[in-house]
Amino acid sequence: MIVVNTDNKPVFEEGDNVRQKRAKIGEVLFNDKAPLVSVIVLGWNRSDKTRICVESVLKFTEGIDYELVLLDNGSTDDTLDYFQSVDHPKKTIIRITKNVGAFFGMDTGMLHSSGKYLAELANDTYVTKNWLKNMLRCAESDPCIGMISPRSSNVSNLQNANISFLGLEEMRQKTAEYNVSDPRKWHERLRLITIATLFRRECLSIIGRFDYGFVHDFGDDDITFRVRRAGYKAILCGDVFVHHDHPMEERNEAKFTEDLKKGKLDFREKYHGVDAWDDVNNFEPGIMALVNPEEKRGLPSILGIDVRCGTPILELKNRLRLADVFNAHLAAFTTEAKYYPDLLTICDEGRVFVDRPEYLKLRFQAPEFDYVVLGKPINTYRQSATLISDIKSLLKPDGKLLVTMEGNGADVIHGLASPSGIDLKSVITLP
Numbered sequence: 001m002i003v004v005n006t007d008n009k010p011v012f013e014e015g016d017n018v019r020q021k022r023a024k025i026g027e028v029l030f031n032d033k034a035p036l037v038s039v040i041v042l043g044w045n046r047s048d049k050t051r052i053c054v055e056s057v058l059k060f061t062e063g064i065d066y067e068l069v070l071l072d073n074g075s076t077d078d079t080l081d082y083f084q085s086v087d088h089p090k091k092t093i094i095r096i097t098k099n100v101g102a103f104f105g106m107d108t109g110m111l112h113s114s115g116k117y118l119a120e121l122a123n124d125t126y127v128t129k130n131w132l133k134n135m136l137r138c139a140e141s142d143p144c145i146g147m148i149s150p151r152s153s154n155v156s157n158l159q160n161a162n163i164s165f166l167g168l169e170e171m172r173q174k175t176a177e178y179n180v181s182d183p184r185k186w187h188e189r190l191r192l193i194t195i196a197t198l199f200r201r202e203c204l205s206i207i208g209r210f211d212y213g214f215v216h217d218f219g220d221d222d223i224t225f226r227v228r229r230a231g232y233k234a235i236l237c238g239d240v241f242v243h244h245d246h247p248m249e250e251r252n253e254a255k256f257t258e259d260l261k262k263g264k265l266d267f268r269e270k271y272h273g274v275d276a277w278d279d280v281n282n283f284e285p286g287i288m289a290l291v292n293p294e295e296k297r298g299l300p301s302i303l304g305i306d307v308r309c310g311t312p313i314l315e316l317k318n319r320l321r322l323a324d325v326f327n328a329h330l331a332a333f334t335t336e337a338k339y340y341p342d343l344l345t346i347c348d349e350g351r352v353f354v355d356r357p358e359y360l361k362l363r364f365q366a367p368e369f370d371y372v373v374l375g376k377p378i379n380t381y382r383q384s385a386t387l388i389s390d391i392k393s394l395l396k397p398d399g400k401l402l403v404t405m406e407g408n409g410a411d412v413i414h415g416l417a418s419p420s421g422i423d424l425k426s427v428i429t430l431p
Contacts, residue, residue, distance in 0.1 A: 019143055019232070020143070022205075026201060026202040034114035035065045035114065035116075036065045036066060036136075037064060037067075037132065038067050038114060038115030038117070039061065039068050039119045039132075040071060040106065040113060040118060040119065040121065041053055041068070041123060042073055042120070042121065043070065043071065043072055043073060043079045043083070045075045046123060047079045049123050050082060052245075053123045053126055054082075056127045057121070058086075060128055060129050060130070060131055060132075061127070062133075064132055064133065066090070066115065067090035068086070068088045068090060069091075069094065069109050069112060070091065070092070070094070071094040071096065071106075071108065072094065073096050074099035074100075074105075080095060094109060102122075103219055106210060107209045107210055110204065116201055117198055117199065117200060119135075119197070119198045120194065120197055122244075124246045125196050125242055127196060127242050128240075128241060128243070130176075131179065131196065133181075134179055134181045135240055138183075141186075142233065145232065146207075146227040146234065147203065147223075148234075148235045149193065149236055150236075150240035150241060152195045152196070152241065152243065152244045157192070158283060159193055161241045163175065163178060168243070171243050175242075178241050179239060182239045184322050184323075185238030185322075186235050186236075186238065186321070187238055187318040187321065188235055188317070188318065188346065189314065190309050190311055190342065191221050191224045191234070191276065191280050192224045194223065200232070207226040208226070210222075211270075213266060214263060217259055217260055218263035218264065218267045218276055221267060222267065222276075228345035231345075264276065274309065274338055278308075280308070280309050281311065282307070282308055282312060283311055283315055284315065284373075284404075288312075288319055291319055293319050293322050293325065296323055297370045298325075299327050299329065300328045300329070300371065301329045301369050301371075302370065302371045302372075302373065303364070303371070303372045304343075305332075305333045305372065305373070305374050305391070306376045307375035308339055308375060309342040310330075310342060310346050310347070312373045313330050313332065313346070316371060330348060330351070331348060331351035331352070332347050332351065332352045332353070333352075333354075333355065334353075334354055357381060358386070360387070361394070364394055366393045367395055370395075370396055370398075371402065372391050372394065372400075372401050373402045374404070377403075378404070
């Protein structure tokens with residue numbers, strides 16, 4: 001028999017919504033004497049990089065109550081000896097005897113951590129001045145935020161930063177100037193690569209561990225999807241840069257390509273046909289470059305039509321943040337039901353619809369949108385002219401329609417617009 005003594009635990013107070021209830025219960029269940037953050041360093045051999053990683057944590061994690069969890073994931077070099085030599089008042093060492101996977105190691109570290117937030121670091125990640133302070137400020141700004149990743153080097157998913165350097169000292173000098181807290185750079189994302197990622201504990205408690213099934217990459221894609229679908233936001237913290245010392249040329253390209261292929265198939269199987277790349281990486285940089293964020297439309301309203309999981313409208317919202325417009329409202333209309341669950345995670349409540357294009361006008365009040373983003377080329381729709389006319393009716397007088405099209409854009413738009421009496425000034429096109 002196992003007895004768990006909860007006699008001294010207070011009775012929790014309910015919150016107004018499910019996230020608040022989780023947080024209130026978490027305050028009761030978790031150790032009230034626990035540190036604010038658990039910084040978990042996962043080391044597997046490469047002790048030279050592990051030393052730089054840990055020393056960067058000790059040097060640049062200032063003014064924060066944190067425990068240091070050092071996890072040796074079956075190393076065969078002197079990693080364990082180094083961990084034992086590290087001087088930190090709140091240090092835990094975990095020794096896994098055999099490496100059975102990075103996610104198993106990270107899960108083990110999380111299970112033995114007690115902080116309100118958990119920051120996970122691979123041993124080739126070198127943190128920088130204000131790294132944790134800035135991410136905590138972001139996390140504390142909104143209880144809906146479940147995970148945060150910084151910008152980095154040697155990373156995909158447009159999470160890199162325009163910082164070049166020769167050597168660690170130059171990197172640290174430049175990032176000391178770069179890592180200045182700026183809420184305009186806190187950008188919501190559909191997926192994040194988990195480099196130096198900060199998690200809210202109750203969020204991880206709800207969604208569960210890393211999925212062991214993703215042994216061929218895409219584990220971080222999966223956990224981001226689960227974070228959002230549990231009611232939390234995933235944020236790219238653009239006011240923090242950390243160095244990921246993992247140059248692309250070090251990898252085995254053939255194996256890497258094969259693993260990605262397997263991982264993509266695993267992801268599509270789990271998420272019923274949603275592709276982690278094709279359906280999420282449609283950032284539409286050409287269209288976004290045409291938006292002037294300085295227009296400052298107060299509380300802008302944005303509609304995405306067939307934008308797949310919703311990246312284009314999120315990117316538009318993020319672009320407006322750069323001009324101090326923080327309260328853009330998102331709505332979506334899709335003709336493919338598989339995108340519905342993820343559109344719900346980023347749009348306002350009750351503002352996502354799945355239907356045929358001809359029913360677009362019935363779902364929204366006219367005119368109500370400052371921006372409409374059309375995810376598919378306009379001339380791929382059977383009734384293109386009718387669709388443009390319907391969209392036009394939903395736009396405010398100074399609203400913008402952002403579209404792409406196949407073929408000669410000018411010819412197409414004139415051919416579609418003229419019969420419908422569309423004001424071409426309201427339409428922004430890319431060939």
